[in-house]
Amino acid sequence: MSSSTLQQVFVGRLKVNSGWKVAFGMHTHGHVEVMLMLGGRLRVQVGGETVEAGKGDALFYAPGVPHLEEASPEGADFLFFNVPASQRFSCKPLVKDPGRRLLTLAYWISEEREKPFEKRDRIIRAYVDAVIIEMEKLSEAQQISPLSHIRDHMMGTLTKSHSIGFLAKRAGMSKYHFIRSYKKCTGLTPMQDLLLIRLEAACNLLTTTEMTLKQVAEETGFCDEYYFSRMFRKQYGTTPGAFRHGRS
Missing domain, CATH: 2.60.120.10 (Jelly Rolls)
Incomplete structure (x- = not known):
């Protein structure tokens, strides 16, 4: 510009x-x-x-x-x-x-x-x-960014557990270099970005389906409904249920 x-x-x-x-x-x-x-x-x-x-x-x-x-x-x-x-x-x-x-x-x-x-x-x-x-x-x-394929992989496999070691190996880097490179490209660590990807996917399911909160949590890779609700409230300042009600 x-x-x-x-x-x-x-x-x-x-x-x-x-x-x-x-x-x-x-x-x-x-x-x-x-x-x-x-x-x-x-x-x-x-x-x-x-x-x-x-x-x-x-x-x-x-x-x-x-x-x-x-x-x-x-x-x-x-x-x-x-x-x-x-x-x-x-x-x-x-x-x-x-x-x-x-x-x-x-x-x-x-x-x-x-x-x-x-x-x-x-x-x-x-x-x-x-x-x-x-x-x-x-x-x-x-x-x-040489790491866009890593983000695409995470987005396509939300229900799987993603470790830094596995992702770094997939990127052909050491763990330290992978985390540093990913943050330089996106502004976030891989795990911070993965959390946001999962929460965005959860928002979509909350507004477009009638899945229970437990089902939404499972579909987006959260270990349980409680952890999902806690992370959702921390990011968006409201509960998943209140978010769904406000969009209905």
Whole structure:
């Protein structure tokens, strides 16, 4: 991104129900469009590939790139803003953020949008600039990370027990080097990231199925319902049951 900050930015927010699609179908823009996921999930066709964005993720549409969004069965809640093409801002279409910095910035932007404060626009511009920088950093790290296959493996085998020794061996590294390299790429240790992956999967099951809490815990790799509930409350500030009730 160029060193100058954005002079003017409009930030919108949409909360959409299951099956929602953009009314005008596949489309393009002459500017950059960014979307920050506050909740739910979006299935997106962009630039010839299909990606799925969930809470905490960011979507990036470069000028002239065709894209189409569709909400998952749980709906979606997201912020969106535009960046002039002249800003030379470039990212992957889907930017993952295990450290949740983008989600925190999205919450701050959302809060500022509701305030009748004379310096609100300056604050929002500062937050949007921070989002852009963070997205570029995360996108670059994801493109060069030699450990993406390890995260994919963990996501696909949640019910299995994952030891540092096994994961390090799969990555072809010593335990020490593996932990250090993984944290450098994601901002989290492998076990911290695995916990977040499991909790995100649990959120999806809580909102899209009628599984009991015990079944959700088992399906996402937690040793028991009590530990699952304790970790869920620590991460999200509420119980799994209250989370499900609030989304019903």
